[in-house]
Amino acid sequence: MSTLTLPPLRIEADYLVETVGDPRRAVETMAGEQSSGTFVPVPGETPELKARSAARVERLDLLDERVETPSLPTTGLKAGADIRRARATLSWPIENVGPSLPNLMATVAGNLFELQAFTGLRLLDIRLPQAFADAYPGPRFGIAGTRRLSGVATGPVIGTIIKPSVGFGPEETAALVATLCAGGIDFIKDDELQADGPHCPFDQRVKAVMRVVNAHADRTGKKVMVAFNLTGDLDQMRRRHDLLVAEGATCLMASLHAVGLVGMIELGRMSALPIHAHRNGWGALTRHPLLGFSYVPWQKIWRLAGADHMHVNGLSNKFFEEDESVVASACACLTPLFPDKPCLAMPVFSSGQTVKQAPGTYRALGTTDLIVTAGGGIVAHPGGPGAGVMALRQAYEAAVADIPLKTHALSHPELAQALEP
Template identity: 70%
Template sequence: MPERIEADYIIETSDDPRRAAEAAAGEQSSGTFVPVPGETPELKQRSAARIEALDLLETVSTPSLPGSAGTPPDGHFQRARVTLSWPLDNLGPSLPNLVATVAGNLFELKQFSGLRLLDIRLPDAFGGAYPGPKFGIVGTRRLAGVHQRPIVGTIVKPSVGFGPAETANLTQTMCEAGLDFIKDDELQSDGPHCPFDDRARAVMRVVNEHADRTGRKVMFAFNITGEIDQMRRRHDLVLKLGGTCVMASLNSVGLVGMIELGRFSQLPIHAHRNGWGYLSRAPMLGWSYIAWQKIWRLAGADHMHVNGLANKFSEPDDSVIASARECLTPMFADKPCLAMPVFSSGQSAKQVPPTYAALGSADLIFAAGGGIMAHPGGPAAGVAALREAWDTTLRNAPSAASADFGPVEAKAS
């Protein structure tokens, strides 16, 4: 692992790319827009960000973002891939301050008509400072009672509108259909029509009764998104009722909220990425998922949403697979911090063979909402179709006879 914090970017500028990268390095470390007396050569040597690499890419004739300074002499804006690095001593192993460093004011610099964070690499000190996933793949499989195949799940639909009793009735139907995993929709948390405590008690009564009859407890991810004290209280109630999973919306609870949840949680944390589009959809602005998901895994996320193949959103399939592979790629030699990728959004049995062919691992949650709940034969038929699709795909995979379906370790590009 690097001794310094490293971050890769793609930039677009009307200026000389190295000069623009130097502006970013200065803005995000010891410098500012004018020289200041205290910024001595010794201080720069100790604390300044460095340009570790700069590779020119293509040029474009139109700036990707408004507000950039000047028009290039030849009418073309230059793109480049840049790696910056910072000494760990600037901030220490602090995730909130890491985000301020690698993804702070540099997005606003008018030297850039485009800037996107592609990846980050962290010293081992970060692995020692944060818990990472407490359950991850192994713990999730143990609690769900599912081994050597994907965990098949669904989402409570309609997303909102049901009260506690209706949600519990639907949960009973889904348990009897043979599901491994059920989750609240991210829109359902603690509204007056469906209070969290009443819903949790009603749902867990059904889940526990089903477990008593069958010997198998369905994992239900309760959406505990809220303020930190609310999340703690809701988590404690789920734990007391015998639940095996909680869910939080990352962009809603924020980094500090997720860090605190990761520290006190005694259950797997199902991390929902709703809002991801506003961080990523503009190709020359924001974050790559490759960089973004590392922050949340280190904070304690056990499951990370990655979208799905042929999904209902705008993300292309190669990006989905790169995201999922990255969740299964170790972050540190002594602390892998692996999270189980969650495939969802318009998924059904038809996406099963290409998902496994592209990912090369069965360590995933495959969540189908409409693909199960709207199946012509009913939810049980929808679950059966998914299970059959996965069983067939794994049985026919070239390496299926000898594979243990452990985490893949290929580095996503």
């Protein structure tokens, strides 16, 4: 994780661009469109106004790679056009929008994606003035609060997802939670598909599960952290949040794209519990390498809004993402946003995770400040969910001690079973 320098005085954003002809001309067009200008000169756009409000091209680095075909369609493109790529940095005076995350998004990631001049455009990073740190709470719990509430002082927080994702009723869900609690689990989450359907209503599910969790805590002194999916409209989320607090829950979950930025900001301001932020829908913003967002700027927005946990996929995952990208995402969550307000969020590794990814995950991240959620990797263990929990914990113990998994498995039968083909 990198050391943060002083915040910039202006809003800054880095882009990867692809365009026909001169990249500087295209980037200057973007700067104008995203600040004081438009497609033609207008009365009142004086030099003084431009000096005060216009975006600036702070840097432009041409890339040498040759582009044979455009990455994205655009009108008026002729065969054999000279297509070039560049990295560009733009900046805006904060006075244009104030310290407002919704309006920041309209500025750095708004209409610019539709500009005709570009056949590729991707937001790579943002840097924000101190005013944003003053305006937004950021994670209220983060790493330290998650460790305190889950009772995990050191090592990774070992978690799982309720599986099957949907289909269980409240009592069936509670029965599985009881088994997982008895097996030593630290963290359990609803699947993002489990909401408030008639077969498993939110209120009934929460009450049934928390009876089990509270009873286990009374017996053992350890309260398992359960992230209940309260995704809904604002009034629904407020009411569901209050029920979680009343029942003694220690976490909630929300789907970022479903509740939206304003929904997350409001949830972050009112929540008395850690917010487990699920990124489902993220692939639509990032899967094309010349369109959308890098994870780096995207997660900064949600952390400022109040997310305590951020999903980052996982190594050797079941999705499209390469391991290098997953690690970069996790490191981004652990990199401070401001010198006096780090806003660190706990990265959540998921997607087909088993004991086998533990060494690579720890080696790449260099810390155990993470949540690892293994669904089938725990619930489908040959010895049952309890053995699955033990096996995953043993795998990370081996990783931290730099012991090969097969060597550690010789004296740890749960890990040995998990490593069997």
